[in-house]
Ligand code: PRP
């Protein structure tokens with residue numbers, strides 16, 4: 001059994017495995033891809049936010065007062081465009097008061113280096129946990145650049161949610177951002193010569209938005 005870094009959390013749930021099977025299947029059309037990604041987003045966000053701090057309150061039920069807890073923070077959700085969008089939307093449904101930032105990035109097909117074309121964070125983002133969401137962690141270049149940017153904006157509690165990770169990306173984030181937990185549905189074998197995750201699911205953005 002390989003040992004994984006403590007910051008890596010691989011979701012272990014039969015429903016997640018079931019959804020991932022359809023997501024990987026090359027016959028799955030874009031509308032179903034988006035629907036599956038949404039469901040996986042809900043399930044992974046549930047785990048990634050398990051340790052959010054809460055405050056104690058007293059509420060009065062129709063019967064009597066009782067102790068209760070409410071979330072201490074209003075979190076920020078930051079998808080990396082494009083493919084992070086359908087993963088982020090269900091998290092916003094779970095946390096309807098959350099703030100949402102956007103980071104636009106694309107990976108050069110030859111160099112595999114990310115280029116940032118859009119950055120927009122809500123005010124007060126650094127004060128609360130930030131969920132960075134992107135389905136694919138391949139070389140890790142995009143997530144590394146995104147986390148470096150979030151740190152430059154003074155965000156101290158960052159958490160990465162992805163669906164399929166590969167060892168090079170995992171190693172890079174573990175080394176450069178050791179305090180960022182990584183929540184993924186799967187850790188795959190390796191990258192191919194074009195930087196695609198093997199077995200992976202192909203190009204996430206293209207499959208979600210029918211751009212091939
Ligand atoms: C994909 C994916 C990640 C990135 C992962 O986006 O959504 O952002 O590749 O690769 P990396 O770990 O090697 O950086 P892509 O660059 O294809 O952009 P798109 O979503 O606009 O298609």
Ligand code: URA
Pocket residue numbers: 136138195196197198200201202203204205
């Ligand atoms: N980006 C994708 O969309 N898929 C991969 O396999 C790697 C990077």
